[in-house]
Amino acid sequence: MTKDENITLIQDEIKRQIAEGKRKAEQAAVSKQTVDSSEKQSASMRPPERQPLTLIPYTVVKALSLLDNIYETRLFGWTLAKAQSVLKLYNKDLSEINIEHSMDMTKVTIPARLLLNEGDKNYSQVIKSFSLATKKIEYEKDNRLYHLNIIAFPILVKDGRRSLISYVIHNDFWHALLDFSKGYRLFSLDTFMKLQSKYSVIMYLLCTQQSAPKSYMVETLKTLLGCDCCKAYDRGANLFARVIDPAREELKAKAPWFFEYTAQKEGRRHKYTTVVITPVLNDKYAMQDNEITATAAKLRLRLDESVMHYLTEKFAMTTKECERIEPLLQKLGDHVAQLAKLEEIRHRTLSGRVKNPAGYLVRTLQNMYK
Numbered sequence: 001m002t003k004d005e006n007i008t009l010i011q012d013e014i015k016r017q018i019a020e021g022k023r024k025a026e027q028a029a030v031s032k033q034t035v036d037s038s039e040k041q042s043a044s045m046r047p048p049e050r051q052p053l054t055l056i057p058y059t060v061v062k063a064l065s066l067l068d069n070i071y072e073t074r075l076f077g078w079t080l081a082k083a084q085s086v087l088k089l090y091n092k093d094l095s096e097i098n099i100e101h102s103m104d105m106t107k108v109t110i111p112a113r114l115l116l117n118e119g120d121k122n123y124s125q126v127i128k129s130f131s132l133a134t135k136k137i138e139y140e141k142d143n144r145l146y147h148l149n150i151i152a153f154p155i156l157v158k159d160g161r162r163s164l165i166s167y168v169i170h171n172d173f174w175h176a177l178l179d180f181s182k183g184y185r186l187f188s189l190d191t192f193m194k195l196q197s198k199y200s201v202i203m204y205l206l207c208t209q210q211s212a213p214k215s216y217m218v219e220t221l222k223t224l225l226g227c228d229c230c231k232a233y234d235r236g237a238n239l240f241a242r243v244i245d246p247a248r249e250e251l252k253a254k255a256p257w258f259f260e261y262t263a264q265k266e267g268r269r270h271k272y273t274t275v276v277i278t279p280v281l282n283d284k285y286a287m288q289d290n291e292i293t294a295t296a297a298k299l300r301l302r303l304d305e306s307v308m309h310y311l312t313e314k315f316a317m318t319t320k321e322c323e324r325i326e327p328l329l330q331k332l333g334d335h336v337a338q339l340a341k342l343e344e345i346r347h348r349t350l351s352g353r354v355k356n357p358a359g360y361l362v363r364t365l366q367n368m369y370k
Contacts, residue, residue, distance in 0.1 A: 056080060058183035059176055061205065063137045063150060065226030067198045071129035074115045076150065077192050079108060079169065083177040092189075105152075105168045112156065112163035123156075123163050130154040133167070139176040142363065148173045180327040181366055185209055191255045199225050200247040200255075206277065207257040213278040218263075221275055236263065236272030244275075256282050304335035307342070314346050315358045328365040 060080065067073050082097045097114075100107040112126045132151050139146045154167040185205050195201050202225055218236060222228040225243060233239040244261065251258035259277050266273045303311075303326055311317045332338045345364050349357040 055184045066135045072132040075129040109166045200250040203247045207279040
């Protein structure tokens, strides 16, 4: 089975899961509410617009904490979506975003209006996205550690009545946007683009991946949010008043998930030390969230027991290492196809020249889908 056929099979299954999630959500909505007006009843039965879903590699998630404003965040988001549309992971029409690949660089041209809120005509604000050129990420591939600029050489071009932003990204960063071997997060790009604060964006990503309350050290949460270097947030009260509470309120108004939290103090000075974040399903978007949940359930891959046993016994891999390569193994097909490929790769390691069979397996799978 070819790579394209594997991707098509996964896409078809995802669509089926989404349709099933919508059907169950509609049934739940009808059984819960009795609508007086026939007009309201028809409106409640009408399925909401589907939110296109995007995967964000864990390597790239870390970059969100580096961003300084929502214009950087949106430029970053559209770049991610365009990269993933090539692999049909994001199927919304992005034809107006143009890409040109060369040997080492990829040039991207995007309409400036995509960085603005609907109805906003203040194009001078999009210049704030250019500071994204000062941000870098670390990316490891094939035993090489890259320190890559997210974008480079941004230009605002006025083409008649249109304004375009043109910039280049290194091809290795393009690969990083498509590398799910180190884990990933699933989110709605439409929600991502509606949010006005980078703190809301990061908290949204956290909430979509939690199924239960989770405890964070205050300093860890500050690092995740990218405000650990700001002295104003040394006081926990400032962190909650200026960062956490506004993010919670914005998610409650716009996103399928928001959160509640409790903060704990310790020591003589009663300093905040830990925060427990509890994700909450937003009733306003419950049906849309069922689509997200159904898709997430499909994409949170679970290896067959026979495959897990083979990896742990023949390649001496830990459970965590197995989980990291789940997305790559899934592309091979069902567990029978996965076992066949694993046996083929293991046979090559028996020559005696391979010192690290687990590492060889990971590199081989990664090279198959470059």
